[in-house]
Amino acid sequence: MKEDFLHYVWQHQYFDRTDLATDDGQPLTILRPGFRHTDAGPDFPNARLQLGEVEWNGSVEIHLKASDWYRHLHQQDPKYDQVILHVVHTADKPVYRTDGSVIPVLALGSRLPAGLLASYERLLDQPNGHPLPCAPLLGQVSELTRTLMLDRALLERVEQKADALAVLYEGxxxxxxxxxxxxxxxxxxxxxxxxxxxxxxxxxxxxxxxxxxxxxxxxxxxxxxxxxxxxxxxxxxxxxxxxxxxxxxxxxxxxxxxxxxxxxxxxxxxxxxxxxxxxxxxxxxxxxxxxxxxxxxxxxxxxxxxxxxxxxxxxxxxxxxxxxxxxxxxxxxxxxGRSSMHLLITNVVVPLRVAYARHVGNTDLVEATVALLEQLPAEQNHITELYDSLGFQHRTAADSQALLALHRGYCTPRRCLHCTIGSRLVQPNLVSR
Known part of the structure; x- marks a missing residue:
């Protein structure tokens, strides 16, 4: 099991929430689980919980074992003083803030649906040489789910390129x-x-x-x-x-x-x-x-x-x-050649215009610029050919860019639980609420 799995479980609240209590017996009500955070600092800021009779606002930190708190040196980092709940698979050790106060712990090990863990392990147990962990299971995913993920991956790729040009602009x-x-x-x-x-x-x-x-x-x-x-x-x-x-x-x-x-x-x-x-x-x-x-x-x-x-x-x-x-x-x-022109439009013109549009707050220009990719023919390379063979839509440069983003940002690093497709394959049909 990876820590990402517990992030996924907490984000979607896929665990038994009957009679929730912390490791020391405090009744727990989750009013808001917080929002996933991938930069430095606690994993889920802006959480809202009720512990006993007191309502708390702060962050939630996720680890496989409670003792990972010390392995990651959080006890030395004041940023983690804002943590109001430590969510773990196994509560093997109490943890404290820098002022010595104890942090409540919620252990999810006994609350995970067996089907959820089995689906997760089946997805990630594909051989390392397999190009996509989900390839044998793709038939279980609707075309709509694929399309939604590709749309998201495309926008992420354009945004990343635009971010790089925004940094260049400042420099x-x-x-x-x-x-x-x-x-x-x-x-x-x-x-x-x-x-x-x-x-x-x-x-x-x-x-x-x-x-x-x-x-x-x-x-x-x-x-x-x-x-x-x-x-x-x-x-x-x-x-x-x-x-x-x-x-x-x-x-x-x-x-x-x-x-x-x-x-x-x-x-x-x-x-x-x-x-x-x-x-x-x-x-x-x-x-x-x-x-x-x-x-x-x-x-x-x-x-x-x-x-x-x-x-x-x-x-x-x-x-x-x-x-x-x-x-x-x-x-x-x-x-x-035209193919070279199209690569320049894809890799320079589109992100440059998006970077400028964001700078001036012109959302219409962002949409019009990304739409240029739909006017360009699809790129052909070994990555797009792989996804073609698995039935992914691939008609325009927008499709190609989305597939490249999916492959490099999710499939290759095995970030399946961050992907809509992988998340759908793991998602339980019924979880106790």
Missing amino acids: LGQDWEATAWHALAAAFGFKKNTEPLSRLAKVLPLGILRRHRHDLRQLTALMFGQAGFLAEHPDTAHDLYIRDLQQEFAFLQHKYNLVGTGLALHDWNFLRLRPANFPTVRLAQLVGLLHARPSLFDALLSAADVPALEHFFTVSVPEYWRSHYRPGKPGKVPAL
């Missing part, structure tokens, strides 16, 4: 344009080069790029120079275009005191990448975007639908980079 001096630039730059790395592109955005301030946005030659020199791709190399010794960029970057590097702040060639990943996804190709696409779009954030915010956003990402790159994958290495280079 960039509350500048939405800079936030859009940093988020786009990192996303153009498409995982393999996300980290170096994120670093490039930090060592090449947007303010400098804005001053040279209208001059494609200077903009290209700044981007490729700070990225380390204009260093001397035998492949470009006689390449007039690269030699010209080197000279321009040398001037700009000294002008803006950028010497020693850029990246090096070894910071970039080319291994096992198709040439169309080389970081040099992505840099050229970013140059084209900065040159063509004077205001990144406003354009992303005002785009009404997916076609408008696809238009935003449809820009020309400098001519040289249409025929070179790397400096001095010719080859026909395709433009940014």
Whole structure:
């Protein structure tokens, strides 16, 4: 048994509540069990109980054994002085607040329905190699339950991404344009080069790029120079275009005191990448975007639908980079594909707009933005294929994002009792009230 099981039992009050009493014999009435809390501090704050003739307001703490209170060092933490009830499976030891006062204990070991515990153990007893603990039992869960959980998982995933961008926004001096630039730059790395592109955005301030946005030659020199791709190399010794960029970057590097702040060639990943996804190709696409779009954030915010956003990402790159994958290495280079655009919309545009909408309190914009995911085709990968095989709906990017969130946030870490599907499978049909 895990502690999560007792959290679930207490949250839903799935135990025999007949003649409730604490371990020392005080009659107990649960007026409000409190609200589940996952950050530091007691598990269920805002609880309301009646112990004997006295009503108490405070927090409830959950442990498998009462002695876990000491193992977790709660006796040294004043935050736990607000605990008014210690709910445990086994009351093996009295516990005290920091002032020495005893904390009432409720032991649930003898009050758990046998069917509930059996359902819980059956769910979690699947072999570790099994992709989903609930897979053999999914036939017992209604389509509505699945849909509700996927809707919740989707919103959680979007919120988490929006939270990260809100932190970035604060770190960039509350500048939405800079936030859009940093988020786009990192996303153009498409995982393999996300980290170096994120670093490039930090060592090449947007303010400098804005001053040279209208001059494609200077903009290209700044981007490729700070990225380390204009260093001397035998492949470009006689390449007039690269030699010209080197000279321009040398001037700009000294002008803006950028010497020693850029990246090096070894910071970039080319291994096992198709040439169309080389970081040099992505840099050229970013140059084209900065040159063509004077205001990144406003354009992303005002785009009404997916076609408008696809238009935003449809820009020309400098001519040289249409025929070179790397400096001095010719080859026909395709433009940014629609599938890449859709990933950028999913991973940057949607969370960026949601972060802004929350900042200004515009709930309509949140809903309209999340709805963009329903206009995008579904992603196909090994995770979505797994859930496809189990009968989960998978038609749009909204479905894909929900399935990824479900897999990473609940199925992989075995957080079954936090999931509506797992909770339904464990839920008893009849519990004594």
